[in-house]
Amino acid sequence: MTTAPMSGRKAQAARNDELILAAARAVFTADPNAPIAAVAERAGVGISALYRRYPSKEALLQKLCGDGLKRYIEVAQRAVDDDEGDPWEVFAAYLRGIVDADSSSLTIRLAGTFQPTEELFADSARASRLAVEAHRRAVEAGVLRPDVTPADIALLFEQLASVKLGDERRTAELRHRYLALVIDSLRLPPARRALPGPAPDDEELGRRWIPEP
Incomplete structure:
Protein backbone atom coordinates (compact mmCIF):
# COMPACT_ATOMS: atom_id res chain seq x y z
CA MET A 1 0.00 0.00 0.00
CA SER A 56 -0.92 29.34 22.42
CA LYS A 57 2.56 28.91 23.82
CA GLU A 58 1.09 26.36 26.22
CA ALA A 59 -0.16 24.23 23.31
CA LEU A 60 3.25 24.41 21.67
CA LEU A 61 5.04 23.34 24.86
CA GLN A 62 2.58 20.47 25.32
CA LYS A 63 3.30 19.28 21.78
CA LEU A 64 7.08 19.50 22.25
CA CYS A 65 7.04 17.50 25.45
CA GLY A 66 4.50 15.04 24.07
CA ASP A 67 6.76 14.31 21.11
CA GLY A 68 9.74 13.94 23.46
CA LEU A 69 7.86 11.41 25.59
CA LYS A 70 6.87 9.42 22.52
CA ARG A 71 10.50 9.22 21.43
CA TYR A 72 11.45 8.01 24.92
CA ILE A 73 8.69 5.41 24.88
CA GLU A 74 9.75 4.12 21.45
CA VAL A 75 13.36 3.60 22.60
CA ALA A 76 12.40 2.03 25.94
CA GLN A 77 9.81 -0.25 24.34
CA ARG A 78 12.45 -1.66 21.98
CA ALA A 79 14.63 -2.53 24.96
CA VAL A 80 11.79 -4.18 26.86
CA ASP A 81 10.67 -6.15 23.81
CA ASP A 82 14.15 -7.51 23.04
CA ASP A 83 14.27 -11.00 24.55
CA GLU A 84 16.98 -12.31 22.22
CA GLY A 85 19.84 -9.84 22.53
CA ASP A 86 22.68 -9.82 25.02
CA PRO A 87 21.18 -8.27 28.21
CA TRP A 88 23.95 -5.73 28.65
CA GLU A 89 24.00 -4.67 25.01
CA VAL A 90 20.23 -4.25 25.09
CA PHE A 91 20.46 -2.01 28.15
CA ALA A 92 23.41 -0.04 26.75
CA ALA A 93 21.52 0.49 23.47
CA TYR A 94 18.58 1.77 25.52
CA LEU A 95 20.86 4.30 27.27
CA ARG A 96 22.36 5.46 23.98
CA GLY A 97 18.92 5.72 22.37
CA ILE A 98 17.58 7.91 25.15
CA VAL A 99 20.60 10.20 24.94
CA ASP A 100 20.05 10.51 21.17
CA ALA A 101 16.33 11.18 21.65
CA ASP A 102 17.34 14.07 23.96
CA SER A 103 14.01 14.21 25.74
CA SER A 104 15.88 15.06 28.94
CA SER A 105 16.74 18.52 27.59
CA LEU A 106 13.02 19.26 27.57
CA THR A 107 12.65 17.97 31.13
CA ILE A 108 15.48 20.16 32.38
CA ARG A 109 14.22 23.36 30.81
CA LEU A 110 10.44 22.99 30.57
CA ALA A 111 9.30 21.00 33.61
CA GLY A 112 6.89 23.15 35.62
CA THR A 113 6.49 25.83 32.93
CA PHE A 114 3.12 24.66 31.58
CA GLN A 115 0.10 22.53 32.51
CA PRO A 116 0.44 18.92 31.30
CA THR A 117 -2.51 17.33 29.54
CA GLU A 118 -4.08 14.00 30.50
CA GLU A 119 -2.31 12.44 27.51
CA LEU A 120 1.03 13.74 28.77
CA PHE A 121 0.39 12.30 32.22
CA ALA A 122 -0.51 8.94 30.66
CA ASP A 123 2.56 8.89 28.42
CA SER A 124 4.76 9.91 31.32
CA ALA A 125 3.44 7.02 33.39
CA ARG A 126 4.03 4.62 30.51
CA ALA A 127 7.57 5.90 30.00
CA SER A 128 8.26 5.43 33.71
CA ARG A 129 6.95 1.85 33.67
CA LEU A 130 9.12 1.00 30.68
CA ALA A 131 12.20 2.55 32.29
CA VAL A 132 11.62 0.52 35.46
CA GLU A 133 11.17 -2.66 33.42
CA ALA A 134 14.34 -2.08 31.36
CA HIS A 135 16.22 -1.49 34.60
CA ARG A 136 14.73 -4.58 36.28
CA ARG A 137 15.72 -6.83 33.39
CA ALA A 138 19.31 -5.62 33.44
CA VAL A 139 19.62 -6.08 37.21
CA GLU A 140 18.06 -9.56 37.13
CA ALA A 141 20.39 -10.56 34.30
CA GLY A 142 23.32 -9.64 36.55
CA VAL A 143 24.75 -7.01 34.19
CA LEU A 144 23.72 -3.80 35.99
CA ARG A 145 24.80 -2.65 39.44
CA PRO A 146 21.86 -3.40 41.75
CA ASP A 147 22.49 -0.30 43.89
CA VAL A 148 21.63 1.97 40.94
CA THR A 149 17.93 2.84 40.74
CA PRO A 150 15.75 3.96 37.80
CA ALA A 151 15.72 7.43 39.40
CA ASP A 152 19.52 7.45 39.30
CA ILE A 153 19.41 6.66 35.59
CA ALA A 154 16.86 9.43 34.97
CA LEU A 155 19.10 12.01 36.61
CA LEU A 156 22.13 10.71 34.71
CA PHE A 157 20.20 11.37 31.48
CA GLU A 158 19.60 14.95 32.64
CA GLN A 159 23.27 15.43 33.47
CA LEU A 160 24.26 14.23 30.00
CA ALA A 161 21.62 16.49 28.41
CA SER A 162 23.27 19.48 30.10
CA VAL A 163 26.43 18.93 28.01
CA LYS A 164 26.30 21.50 25.21
CA LEU A 165 29.46 22.54 23.39
CA GLY A 166 29.92 23.64 19.80
CA ASP A 167 27.36 22.61 17.20
CA GLU A 168 24.82 19.78 17.37
CA ARG A 169 27.28 17.21 16.01
CA ARG A 170 29.97 18.08 18.58
CA THR A 171 27.43 18.17 21.40
CA ALA A 172 26.16 14.69 20.46
CA GLU A 173 29.74 13.40 20.23
CA LEU A 174 30.60 14.68 23.70
CA ARG A 175 27.39 13.35 25.24
CA HIS A 176 28.26 9.89 23.95
CA ARG A 177 31.81 10.25 25.24
CA TYR A 178 30.55 10.87 28.76
CA LEU A 179 27.81 8.28 28.39
CA ALA A 180 30.56 5.73 27.71
CA LEU A 181 32.12 6.68 31.05
CA VAL A 182 28.76 6.28 32.76
CA ILE A 183 28.12 2.94 31.08
CA ASP A 184 31.43 1.51 32.30
CA SER A 185 30.58 2.57 35.86
CA LEU A 186 27.18 0.84 35.70
CA ARG A 187 28.19 -2.48 34.21
CA LEU A 188 28.78 -5.77 35.99
CA PRO A 189 31.42 -7.07 35.75
CA PRO A 190 33.27 -3.75 35.37
CA ALA A 191 34.49 -2.96 31.87
CA ARG A 192 36.51 -0.27 30.18
CA ARG A 193 36.32 0.58 26.52
CA ALA A 194 37.86 3.37 24.46
CA LEU A 195 35.90 6.61 24.76
CA PRO A 196 34.26 7.89 21.55
CA GLY A 197 35.32 11.27 20.20
CA PRO A 198 38.10 13.56 21.42
CA ALA A 199 37.92 15.38 24.73
CA PRO A 200 37.12 19.12 24.57
CA ASP A 201 40.17 21.36 24.43
CA ASP A 202 40.73 24.69 26.14
CA GLU A 203 39.72 26.64 23.03
CA GLU A 204 36.36 24.87 22.84
CA LEU A 205 35.68 25.48 26.51
CA GLY A 206 36.74 29.12 26.25
CA ARG A 207 34.44 29.87 23.33
CA ARG A 208 31.46 29.53 25.66
CA TRP A 209 32.36 32.93 27.11
CA ILE A 210 32.43 34.75 23.78
CA PRO A 211 29.08 36.38 22.86
CA GLU A 212 27.57 35.25 19.58
CA PRO A 213 27.56 37.93 16.87
Whole structure:
Protein backbone atom coordinates (compact mmCIF):
# COMPACT_ATOMS: atom_id res chain seq x y z
CA MET A 1 0.00 0.00 0.00
CA THR A 2 1.42 3.38 -1.01
CA THR A 3 0.64 6.68 0.61
CA ALA A 4 -0.86 9.28 -1.68
CA PRO A 5 1.33 12.38 -1.97
CA MET A 6 0.12 15.41 -0.06
CA SER A 7 -1.23 18.38 -1.93
CA GLY A 8 1.00 21.42 -2.24
CA ARG A 9 -0.85 23.22 0.55
CA LYS A 10 -0.72 20.22 2.90
CA ALA A 11 2.94 19.61 2.12
CA GLN A 12 3.76 23.24 2.91
CA ALA A 13 1.78 23.02 6.15
CA ALA A 14 3.74 19.89 7.12
CA ARG A 15 7.04 21.62 6.36
CA ASN A 16 5.96 24.64 8.38
CA ASP A 17 5.07 22.39 11.29
CA GLU A 18 8.51 20.77 11.22
CA LEU A 19 10.16 24.19 11.12
CA ILE A 20 8.00 25.47 13.98
CA LEU A 21 8.70 22.49 16.24
CA ALA A 22 12.45 22.54 15.56
CA ALA A 23 12.52 26.27 16.24
CA ALA A 24 10.41 25.94 19.38
CA ARG A 25 12.72 23.28 20.77
CA ALA A 26 15.77 25.47 20.16
CA VAL A 27 14.14 28.64 21.49
CA PHE A 28 12.50 27.23 24.61
CA THR A 29 15.36 24.97 25.69
CA ALA A 30 17.55 28.07 25.53
CA ASP A 31 14.99 30.30 27.30
CA PRO A 32 11.69 28.86 28.56
CA ASN A 33 10.40 32.41 29.06
CA ALA A 34 10.93 33.41 25.43
CA PRO A 35 7.82 34.73 23.63
CA ILE A 36 6.13 32.65 20.98
CA ALA A 37 7.03 35.34 18.44
CA ALA A 38 10.68 34.27 18.81
CA VAL A 39 9.70 30.83 17.56
CA ALA A 40 7.99 32.24 14.47
CA GLU A 41 11.03 34.40 13.73
CA ARG A 42 13.47 31.50 14.07
CA ALA A 43 11.27 29.21 11.98
CA GLY A 44 10.88 31.84 9.28
CA VAL A 45 7.09 31.65 9.30
CA GLY A 46 4.48 34.27 9.96
CA ILE A 47 3.02 34.49 13.45
CA SER A 48 -0.45 33.85 11.99
CA ALA A 49 0.78 30.57 10.46
CA LEU A 50 2.13 29.53 13.85
CA TYR A 51 -1.08 30.41 15.66
CA ARG A 52 -3.15 28.46 13.14
CA ARG A 53 -1.27 25.34 14.20
CA TYR A 54 -0.66 26.14 17.87
CA PRO A 55 -3.13 28.61 19.40
CA SER A 56 -0.92 29.34 22.42
CA LYS A 57 2.56 28.91 23.82
CA GLU A 58 1.09 26.36 26.22
CA ALA A 59 -0.16 24.23 23.31
CA LEU A 60 3.25 24.41 21.67
CA LEU A 61 5.04 23.34 24.86
CA GLN A 62 2.58 20.47 25.32
CA LYS A 63 3.30 19.28 21.78
CA LEU A 64 7.08 19.50 22.25
CA CYS A 65 7.04 17.50 25.45
CA GLY A 66 4.50 15.04 24.07
CA ASP A 67 6.76 14.31 21.11
CA GLY A 68 9.74 13.94 23.46
CA LEU A 69 7.86 11.41 25.59
CA LYS A 70 6.87 9.42 22.52
CA ARG A 71 10.50 9.22 21.43
CA TYR A 72 11.45 8.01 24.92
CA ILE A 73 8.69 5.41 24.88
CA GLU A 74 9.75 4.12 21.45
CA VAL A 75 13.36 3.60 22.60
CA ALA A 76 12.40 2.03 25.94
CA GLN A 77 9.81 -0.25 24.34
CA ARG A 78 12.45 -1.66 21.98
CA ALA A 79 14.63 -2.53 24.96
CA VAL A 80 11.79 -4.18 26.86
CA ASP A 81 10.67 -6.15 23.81
CA ASP A 82 14.15 -7.51 23.04
CA ASP A 83 14.27 -11.00 24.55
CA GLU A 84 16.98 -12.31 22.22
CA GLY A 85 19.84 -9.84 22.53
CA ASP A 86 22.68 -9.82 25.02
CA PRO A 87 21.18 -8.27 28.21
CA TRP A 88 23.95 -5.73 28.65
CA GLU A 89 24.00 -4.67 25.01
CA VAL A 90 20.23 -4.25 25.09
CA PHE A 91 20.46 -2.01 28.15
CA ALA A 92 23.41 -0.04 26.75
CA ALA A 93 21.52 0.49 23.47
CA TYR A 94 18.58 1.77 25.52
CA LEU A 95 20.86 4.30 27.27
CA ARG A 96 22.36 5.46 23.98
CA GLY A 97 18.92 5.72 22.37
CA ILE A 98 17.58 7.91 25.15
CA VAL A 99 20.60 10.20 24.94
CA ASP A 100 20.05 10.51 21.17
CA ALA A 101 16.33 11.18 21.65
CA ASP A 102 17.34 14.07 23.96
CA SER A 103 14.01 14.21 25.74
CA SER A 104 15.88 15.06 28.94
CA SER A 105 16.74 18.52 27.59
CA LEU A 106 13.02 19.26 27.57
CA THR A 107 12.65 17.97 31.13
CA ILE A 108 15.48 20.16 32.38
CA ARG A 109 14.22 23.36 30.81
CA LEU A 110 10.44 22.99 30.57
CA ALA A 111 9.30 21.00 33.61
CA GLY A 112 6.89 23.15 35.62
CA THR A 113 6.49 25.83 32.93
CA PHE A 114 3.12 24.66 31.58
CA GLN A 115 0.10 22.53 32.51
CA PRO A 116 0.44 18.92 31.30
CA THR A 117 -2.51 17.33 29.54
CA GLU A 118 -4.08 14.00 30.50
CA GLU A 119 -2.31 12.44 27.51
CA LEU A 120 1.03 13.74 28.77
CA PHE A 121 0.39 12.30 32.22
CA ALA A 122 -0.51 8.94 30.66
CA ASP A 123 2.56 8.89 28.42
CA SER A 124 4.76 9.91 31.32
CA ALA A 125 3.44 7.02 33.39
CA ARG A 126 4.03 4.62 30.51
CA ALA A 127 7.57 5.90 30.00
CA SER A 128 8.26 5.43 33.71
CA ARG A 129 6.95 1.85 33.67
CA LEU A 130 9.12 1.00 30.68
CA ALA A 131 12.20 2.55 32.29
CA VAL A 132 11.62 0.52 35.46
CA GLU A 133 11.17 -2.66 33.42
CA ALA A 134 14.34 -2.08 31.36
CA HIS A 135 16.22 -1.49 34.60
CA ARG A 136 14.73 -4.58 36.28
CA ARG A 137 15.72 -6.83 33.39
CA ALA A 138 19.31 -5.62 33.44
CA VAL A 139 19.62 -6.08 37.21
CA GLU A 140 18.06 -9.56 37.13
CA ALA A 141 20.39 -10.56 34.30
CA GLY A 142 23.32 -9.64 36.55
CA VAL A 143 24.75 -7.01 34.19
CA LEU A 144 23.72 -3.80 35.99
CA ARG A 145 24.80 -2.65 39.44
CA PRO A 146 21.86 -3.40 41.75
CA ASP A 147 22.49 -0.30 43.89
CA VAL A 148 21.63 1.97 40.94
CA THR A 149 17.93 2.84 40.74
CA PRO A 150 15.75 3.96 37.80
CA ALA A 151 15.72 7.43 39.40
CA ASP A 152 19.52 7.45 39.30
CA ILE A 153 19.41 6.66 35.59
CA ALA A 154 16.86 9.43 34.97
CA LEU A 155 19.10 12.01 36.61
CA LEU A 156 22.13 10.71 34.71
CA PHE A 157 20.20 11.37 31.48
CA GLU A 158 19.60 14.95 32.64
CA GLN A 159 23.27 15.43 33.47
CA LEU A 160 24.26 14.23 30.00
CA ALA A 161 21.62 16.49 28.41
CA SER A 162 23.27 19.48 30.10
CA VAL A 163 26.43 18.93 28.01
CA LYS A 164 26.30 21.50 25.21
CA LEU A 165 29.46 22.54 23.39
CA GLY A 166 29.92 23.64 19.80
CA ASP A 167 27.36 22.61 17.20
CA GLU A 168 24.82 19.78 17.37
CA ARG A 169 27.28 17.21 16.01
CA ARG A 170 29.97 18.08 18.58
CA THR A 171 27.43 18.17 21.40
CA ALA A 172 26.16 14.69 20.46
CA GLU A 173 29.74 13.40 20.23
CA LEU A 174 30.60 14.68 23.70
CA ARG A 175 27.39 13.35 25.24
CA HIS A 176 28.26 9.89 23.95
CA ARG A 177 31.81 10.25 25.24
CA TYR A 178 30.55 10.87 28.76
CA LEU A 179 27.81 8.28 28.39
CA ALA A 180 30.56 5.73 27.71
CA LEU A 181 32.12 6.68 31.05
CA VAL A 182 28.76 6.28 32.76
CA ILE A 183 28.12 2.94 31.08
CA ASP A 184 31.43 1.51 32.30
CA SER A 185 30.58 2.57 35.86
CA LEU A 186 27.18 0.84 35.70
CA ARG A 187 28.19 -2.48 34.21
CA LEU A 188 28.78 -5.77 35.99
CA PRO A 189 31.42 -7.07 35.75
CA PRO A 190 33.27 -3.75 35.37
CA ALA A 191 34.49 -2.96 31.87
CA ARG A 192 36.51 -0.27 30.18
CA ARG A 193 36.32 0.58 26.52
CA ALA A 194 37.86 3.37 24.46
CA LEU A 195 35.90 6.61 24.76
CA PRO A 196 34.26 7.89 21.55
CA GLY A 197 35.32 11.27 20.20
CA PRO A 198 38.10 13.56 21.42
CA ALA A 199 37.92 15.38 24.73
CA PRO A 200 37.12 19.12 24.57
CA ASP A 201 40.17 21.36 24.43
CA ASP A 202 40.73 24.69 26.14
CA GLU A 203 39.72 26.64 23.03
CA GLU A 204 36.36 24.87 22.84
CA LEU A 205 35.68 25.48 26.51
CA GLY A 206 36.74 29.12 26.25
CA ARG A 207 34.44 29.87 23.33
CA ARG A 208 31.46 29.53 25.66
CA TRP A 209 32.36 32.93 27.11
CA ILE A 210 32.43 34.75 23.78
CA PRO A 211 29.08 36.38 22.86
CA GLU A 212 27.57 35.25 19.58
CA PRO A 213 27.56 37.93 16.87
